[in-house]
Amino acid sequence: MNEQLHTKNKKDIGSLIVASFFIFVAVMTFYDTTQYSDLDSKVFPRACAIVLLIFSVLTIVWEFTKPSSSEGFGNGYWWRRIVLVVTMLIACVAMPYITFLPAGMIAFAGGLIAAMHDRWSRRTLLLYWGSGLVIIIAFYAIFHYVLHVPLP
Amino acid sequence: MFTKTFKSHFKKINYRSFFSISLTTLAAFTFAVTAQAQVNGPVNYVIPFGPGGESDISARLQQPFFKEKFGQDLVISYKPGGGGAVGWASLNNLKGDGQTIMGVNLPHIIIKPAQKDVGFTTDNITSFYMFHFTPDALVVTADSPYKSLQDLIDAAKKKPGAVTLSGSGKASANHLAQIKFDKMAGIKTTYVPFKGTGAAVTALLGKQVKAEWGYTTVGAKQGKAVRLLAVAMEERHPLFPNVPTFKELGYDMVGGAYRGMALPSSASESTRKAWSKMVGEINNDPAFQKKMLDGGFAMLDIDYGNMDAFMKERVKEYISDARAAGLIK
Amino acid sequence: MDASNFLNALTPFNMMLALFGVVAGTVIGSIPGLTATMAVAVLVPITFSMEPASALILLGAIYTGAIYGGAYAAILLNTPGTPSAIATTFDGYPMAKRGDGDLAVAIACFASVAGGLVGALGLLFLAPPLSKVALAFGPVEYFWLSIFGLSLIASLSQGNLLKGLVGGAFGLILSTVGIAEISADVRLTFGSQTMIAGFEVVGALIGLYCIPVLINLAAVPDRHLKVESEVGSLRILEAAKVTLKSKFNLIRSSVIGTVVGILPGAGGSVAGLVAYSEAKRTARPEQRFGEGEPDGIIATEASNNATVGGGFIPTLVLGIPGTPPDAVILGALLIQGVRTGPTLFEGGGSIVYTFIYGLIIATVLMLPTGLLIGRYAYKTIITIPKAVLVPTVGFMTIIGTFAIRNSISDVIIMICLGVFGWLISRFGFAASPIVLGLILGPIAEQGFVQSWIIGSATDNLWGMFFGRPISLVIVAFTILSLTYPLIVKRRMQNKKSPTDLKAE
Numbered sequence: 001m002n003e004q005l006h007t008k009n010k011k012d013i014g015s016l017i018v019a020s021f022f023i024f025v026a027v028m029t030f031y032d033t034t035q036y037s038d039l040d041s042k043v044f045p046r047a048c049a050i051v052l053l054i055f056s057v058l059t060i061v062w063e064f065t066k067p068s069s070s071e072g073f074g075n076g077y078w079w080r081r082i083v084l085v086v087t088m089l090i091a092c093v094a095m096p097y098i099t100f101l102p103a104g105m106i107a108f109a110g111g112l113i114a115a116m117h118d119r120w121s122r123r124t125l126l127l128y129w130g131s132g133l134v135i136i137i138a139f140y141a142i143f144h145y146v147l148h149v150p151l152p
Numbered sequence: 153m154f155t156k157t158f159k160s161h162f163k164k165i166n167y168r169s170f171f172s173i174s175l176t177t178l179a180a181f182t183f184a185v186t187a188q189a190q191v192n193g194p195v196n197y198v199i200p201f202g203p204g205g206e207s208d209i210s211a212r213l214q215q216p217f218f219k220e221k222f223g224q225d226l227v228i229s230y231k232p233g234g235g236g237a238v239g240w241a242s243l244n245n246l247k248g249d250g251q252t253i254m255g256v257n258l259p260h261i262i263i264k265p266a267q268k269d270v271g272f273t274t275d276n277i278t279s280f281y282m283f284h285f286t287p288d289a290l291v292v293t294a295d296s297p298y299k300s301l302q303d304l305i306d307a308a309k310k311k312p313g314a315v316t317l318s319g320s321g322k323a324s325a326n327h328l329a330q331i332k333f334d335k336m337a338g339i340k341t342t343y344v345p346f347k348g349t350g351a352a353v354t355a356l357l358g359k360q361v362k363a364e365w366g367y368t369t370v371g372a373k374q375g376k377a378v379r380l381l382a383v384a385m386e387e388r389h390p391l392f393p394n395v396p397t398f399k400e401l402g403y404d405m406v407g408g409a410y411r412g413m414a415l416p417s418s419a420s421e422s423t424r425k426a427w428s429k430m431v432g433e434i435n436n437d438p439a440f441q442k443k444m445l446d447g448g449f450a451m452l453d454i455d456y457g458n459m460d461a462f463m464k465e466r467v468k469e470y471i472s473d474a475r476a477a478g479l480i481k
Numbered sequence: 482m483d484a485s486n487f488l489n490a491l492t493p494f495n496m497m498l499a500l501f502g503v504v505a506g507t508v509i510g511s512i513p514g515l516t517a518t519m520a521v522a523v524l525v526p527i528t529f530s531m532e533p534a535s536a537l538i539l540l541g542a543i544y545t546g547a548i549y550g551g552a553y554a555a556i557l558l559n560t561p562g563t564p565s566a567i568a569t570t571f572d573g574y575p576m577a578k579r580g581d582g583d584l585a586v587a588i589a590c591f592a593s594v595a596g597g598l599v600g601a602l603g604l605l606f607l608a609p610p611l612s613k614v615a616l617a618f619g620p621v622e623y624f625w626l627s628i629f630g631l632s633l634i635a636s637l638s639q640g641n642l643l644k645g646l647v648g649g650a651f652g653l654i655l656s657t658v659g660i661a662e663i664s665a666d667v668r669l670t671f672g673s674q675t676m677i678a679g680f681e682v683v684g685a686l687i688g689l690y691c692i693p694v695l696i697n698l699a700a701v702p703d704r705h706l707k708v709e710s711e712v713g714s715l716r717i718l719e720a721a722k723v724t725l726k727s728k729f730n731l732i733r734s735s736v737i738g739t740v741v742g743i744l745p746g747a748g749g750s751v752a753g754l755v756a757y758s759e760a761k762r763t764a765r766p767e768q769r770f771g772e773g774e775p776d777g778i779i780a781t782e783a784s785n786n787a788t789v790g791g792g793f794i795p796t797l798v799l800g801i802p803g804t805p806p807d808a809v810i811l812g813a814l815l816i817q818g819v820r821t822g823p824t825l826f827e828g829g830g831s832i833v834y835t836f837i838y839g840l841i842i843a844t845v846l847m848l849p850t851g852l853l854i855g856r857y858a859y860k861t862i863i864t865i866p867k868a869v870l871v872p873t874v875g876f877m878t879i880i881g882t883f884a885i886r887n888s889i890s891d892v893i894i895m896i897c898l899g900v901f902g903w904l905i906s907r908f909g910f911a912a913s914p915i916v917l918g919l920i921l922g923p924i925a926e927q928g929f930v931q932s933w934i935i936g937s938a939t940d941n942l943w944g945m946f947f948g949r950p951i952s953l954v955i956v957a958f959t960i961l962s963l964t965y966p967l968i969v970k971r972r973m974q975n976k977k978s979p980t981d982l983k984a985e
Contacts, residue, residue, distance in 0.1 A: 014907065014908040015644075015908045015909060018904075018905045018908050018910055019647065022647055022651060025651065025654065026650075026654075028669075028671075029654050029669060032668065032669050032671070033668075036666045036668065037665075037666060038322065038661075038664045038665055038666050040322070040345070040663070040664040040930045040934075041661045041664035041665070041666035041668060042666075043929070043930065043933070044653075044657060044922075044925070044926040044929060044930070045654060045657045045668060045669070048650050048653040048654045048657070048922075049650075049654065051646075051650040051653075052647060052650035052651060052654060055643055055646045055647045055650060056647050058643050059643045059644060059647055062643055073907055074907075075700075075701060076697070076700025076701045077699075077700055077701075078700075080699045080700050081696045081699060081700050083699075084695060084696060084699045084871065084875065085692075085696065085896065085900055088875055088879065088896050089893065089896055089897075091879065092879065092889055092892045092893045092896065093893070095889055096889060104876055104879070104880070107872070107875055107876055107879055108872040108873075108875070108876050109872070110872070110875075111695070111699070111871045111872025111873075111875040111876070112868055112869070112871070112872045114699040114871065114872075115698060115699045115867050115868045115870070115871035115872065116868040117702035117867070117868070118868070124866075124868075128866070128868055128869050131869055132869065132872060132873075135873050135876065136876060139876065139877070139880055140880075143880055143884060146523075147515075147519075147523050147884065148194050148196060148225070148227040148229075148523070149229075149880075149883070149884045149887065150196050150246075150247075150251075150252060150887055151880075151883070152889070198887075202805060202808065203518065203522060203802075203805060203808040203809040203812060204802045204805075204807075204808025204809070204811055204812060205808075208808070208809075208812055209812050209815055212525070212812040212813070212815070212816050213815070213816060215525075215526060215529070215816070216526075216529050216816065219526070219529075225526060226526075227523075227526070228522065228525075229522070229886075229887065230518075230522065230886070231886040231887065231888070232886070233659065233660070233678050233679055233681075233886070234659055234660025234661075234662075234667075234677060234678065234679065235660060235662070237660050237677060238659075238660070238677065238678040238679075238886070241674065241677060241678075242887075242888065264660075267665060268665075268666070268667045269667070270660060270667060270677060271674045271677050313938050314938055314939060314940075316934075316935050316938050316939070321662075321663055321665075322663060322664050322665040323665040342934060342935070342937075342938035343934075344620075344931050344934050344935055345663040345664065345930075345931070346663060346927070346931065347662050347663055347923075347927060350745065350801055350802060350808070351745065351746065353801065354615065354616065354745050354746075354799075354801050355619065355620070355931075357616050357799065357801075358615070358616035358617060358618070358619055359616075360619035360620060360931075360935065361935065373800050373821075374800060374822070375820070375822055376822075377799075377822070443816075443818075447815065479665070
C-alpha cells in the first residue's frame with residue numbers, strides 16, 4: 001500500500017518535470033522569435049510556442065487533479081541502459097579521430113555487454129564477438145564500396 | 153610548386169613507360185596523367201540541396217562526361233538544409249585530397265553569410281570553377297493575360313502589390329531579381345517564397361500566383377506550358393530566340409544564379425588546379441555544352457586562376473543589391 | 482499503349498532489372514537510414530548506359546522495393562526503415578511483440594503489392610487527367626492537409642490527449658530549428674553551429690523510434706518478440722485472408738496513396754499518415770488501432786506503395802517530381818535525353834508505356850520476393866540472440882543516420898533525441914506526436930506563410946483560407962477526425978462491454 005503510493009507519487013513528479021521542461025522550451029522559443037528580422041519566419045514558431053505553453057500548463061493542472069497512470073521506469077538494469085547509450089555516444093564523438101571501424105567496434109562492444117544477460121561461455125564469447133566483427137566489416141564494406149558513403 | 157608536381161608526374165611516367173617516350177609525347181602525356189593522378193577512385197560530389205533542382209541536374213549532366221574522360225565515378229550525394237548552408241558549413245571539415253568536392257551557388261554563398269552567422273564565410277569557400285549560370289527570367293503560364301513584359305508592368309501599376317510572383321526562397325537570386333526589377337520599373341509586386349524552383353513552378357502552373365521569377369531552365373523544362381516574358385542575359389538565349397532580354401526592353405538587368413564547384417580548404421594548390429582543368433575539359437566538350445544549353449543553362453568558364461577576380465566582382469554586386477533591397481544591414 | 486510496349490517490358494533483360502531492382506530496393510529500404518531517395522540516387526549512374534525505358538524500370542523497381550522494405554524494420558524493430566513506414570510502426574510493432582510478426586510482414590507484403598498496382602494502374606490509365614491534382618493543390622491546401630495530418634495526434638493519444646498535443650507542438654517547434662527553409666532567418670540554434678543544420682527528419686525518426694526500443698531491450702532479459710508460431714512459415718494464407726477481408730480499406734488507402742503521391746509537396750510519409758487516419762476513423766468498434774490492428778498496416782503499406790505510381794504522374798506529365806525519389810529519376814531522364822511533359826504520353830509514348838508495364842511487373846514480382854525476404858528478415862530477427870541483436874541494430878542506426886547526409890552531428894542528435902524520447906515516453910509523452918509535428922511542420926509553415934502572403938496581396942485573406950473547395954473538403958475531414966474520439970466514447974457508453982473498458 002505504502003509502496004504503491006510512493007511509486008504513484010514518483011510518476012506524477014516525472015510528468016510534472018517533463019511538462020515544466022516543455023514550458024521552458026516554449027518560453028525559450030518565444031524569446032528566440034523576438035530576434036528574427038523577417039516576419040514570415042516569426043509567425044509559425046511563435047504560434048507553436050504559445051500552443052506548447054498552453055498545453056503544458058494544462059498538463060500540469062491535469063496531473064494535479066487527475067494523476068495519470070504512466071508506466072514509470074519499470075524494472076530493468078540502469079547500468080545496461082547507460083552502457084548502451086554512452087558507448088554509442090563515445091563512438092560518435094571519437095569517430096572523426098579514430099576512424100569508423102574502431103568506433104563502430106566500441107559501439108558494438110557496448111551494446112553487446114549491455115544486452116548480454118546470460119553467462120558468457122566460451123562458445124558465446126567466440127560466436128558473439130566474432131559475428132560482431134563480421135557484421136561491422138560487412139556493413140562498412142557495403143556502405144563504403146557499394147554506396148560510396150564517405151565514412152570517416 | 154611547379155617542379156614538385158612535375159616531379160611527381162615524372163615518377164609516374166617513369167614507372168609506366170619511360171623508354172618509348174619522346175620529348176613531345178612526354179608533354180602530351182603529362183596532361184593526361186595530371187588528371188588521373190588527382191583522382192584515385194570514385195569522387196564524392198556533394199550537392200548541398202535536395203535532388204531535382206538546377207544544381208542537381210547540372211551535376212548529373214557532368215557525371216557521365218567525367219566518367220568518360222577520367223575513368224572514375226562521380227558519385228553525387230545530397231546534403232540539403234538551410235538553403236545550402238548545411239553543406240557549405242561542413243565543407244572545410246572534409247578531406248582535401250581531391251576525392252570530395254561540393255557544388256557552390258551564387259548568390260547563396262555571398263548573401264547567406266552576410267545576413268547571419270551560418271557557419272561559413274564567403275572567403276573560406278574554395279571555389280575552383282564556375283561552370284554555368286541560369287539567367288533570371290520572368291515566367292508566366294502559356295494562357296496568361298500577360299503577353300509581354302509591359303503587360304505585367306501595367307497590371308502592377310494599376311494595382312500595386314496585387315501581382316503575385318513565386319520564386320525559390322528568400323534572399324535568393326529570384327528574390328533579388330524581383331526587388332531589383334521592381335525598383336527599375338517603378339512597380340510594386342508581391343514575392344511569394346517557395347521551397348525550390350520546382351515548387352515555385354508548380355505554384356505558377358497551378359495559377360496560385362500570377363507569374364514566377366525563375367530561370368531560363370524553367371522555360372526549357374516546361375516547354376509550351378509556359379511563356380518567358382524576358383531573360384536577364386546580355387544576348388538572347390539560343391533556346392529562346394523569340395524571348396527578348398531585359399536590356400532590349402530598356403531595363404539593365406543581367407544576372408542569375410551562378411553554379412560551380414569547390415574543394416575543402418585543405419586541398420593543395422595542385423589539386424585545385426587539376427580539378428579546375430578537369431572541369432574545364434568537360435565544359436569544353438561540345439556534347440556537354442549541347443546538353444546544358446538544351447536544358448536552358450548558359451555556359452560559363454571561370455577557372456581557378458580567374459576565380460578571385462570573379463568572386464570579388466560578384467560579391468560587390470550582390471552585396472550592394474542585397475543592401476539596396478534591405479536584405480542585409 | 483499497345484501490346485508491343487508490354488512485350489518490350491517483358492524482355493529477359495528488363496525482367497531481370499525489375500527483379501534485381503525490387504530485391505535491392507527491399508534490402509536497402511529495410512535498413513533504417515537508407516531511404517528510397519538514396520537507393521535511387523546511388524544507382525542512377527548504372528543506368529546511363531541503358532535504354533531509357535530499362536533505366537526507368539530499374540529505378541522504379543528499386544523505388545517500390547525500398548518503400549516496401551521500410552515495413553520490415555517498422556514491424557520488427559519499431560523503426561521505420563523509410564519515413565513512409567512511420568504509420569506501419571503504430572500497429573506493426575505491437576503485432577510483432579505479441580507474436581504476430583510473421584503475419585504482419587506478410588500482410589504488409591500483400592498490401593504493398595496491391596497499393597503498388599493501384600498506383601501503377603492510375604499511372605497507366607489516368608496520368609494526364611490526374612496530374613491536374615498536383616496543380617490544384619496550392620499553399621492553402623497543403624496547409625490544411627498538414628493540419629489534417631496533425632489531427633491524427635488526437636486519435637493516436639486517446640486518454641492522453643494533452644500529452645499528445647504537447648508532443649505535437651514540440652515536434653512542430655523542432656521542425657523550425659536551423660536555417661529557415663523559405664524565409665531567411667536562423668532559428669532556435671542559440672548560437673550553436675551544429676543546430677544550423679536542424680533536425681534531419683530520417684535521423685530524428687530513427688532516434689525517436691529505435692533508440693527507446695534498444696534501451697528497453699538491453700535493460701531486461703526478456704525476449705525481443707514473442708514467438709508463437711513455428712519459425713519458418715510466414716502465415717501467408719492467413720495474411721491473404723486478412724488482407725482480402727479489408728478490401729475496402731485496401732482500395733481506399735491505395736487511392737489516398739495515389740492522390741497524395743501526385744502532390745509534389747507531400748510524400749509517402751504523409752500518404753501513410755492520411756490513410757491510417759482514415760482507416761482509424763472508419764474503424765469498427767471492436768478494432769483496436771495502435772494495439773496491433775492489421776488494418777493499420779494494410780492502410781499504411783497500401784498507401785505508401787501507391788505513392789510510387791502516383792508520384793510518377795506529375796513527374797512524367799508535368800516534369801514536376803511528385804516525391805523526392807522522383808526528383809532523382811527526373812534528373813536521370815534528362816541525362817537520357819528524355820523530355821517529360823504531356824507529349825511524352827502522346828509522341829514518345831513507347832518509353833513511358835514500356836516503363837509503366839515494367840513497374841507493374843516489378844510490383845507483381847514483389848509478392849514472391851517480398852514474402853521470401855520478409856520470411857528471412859523475420860527469421861533473422863527472432864532467432865538472433867538478443868545480445869547480438871541490440872548492438873547490431875545500434876550499429877545500424879549509427880551508420881544509417883550518418884549516411885543520410887554524412888554528418889556525425891546528425892548521429893549524436895539522433896542518439897540524444899532517442900534518449901530524450903525514451904525518458905518522456907516513460908511519463909506518457911509518446912514519440913509519434915513529436916514525429917508528426919516534425920514531418921508536417923514545414924508543410925504547415927510554408928503553406929501558411931505563402932497563403933498569408935497571397936491572401937494579403939489579393940485582399941482576400943478569409944477567402945484564401947476558407948473559400949476554396951478542396952481546402953473545405955480537407956477541413957471537413959479534419960473536423961470528422963477530431964470529433965471521432967468523442968463519437969467513439971459515446972458509442973462505447975451506449976454499449977459497454979468488458980473489453981471496451983480499457984480504452985477509457
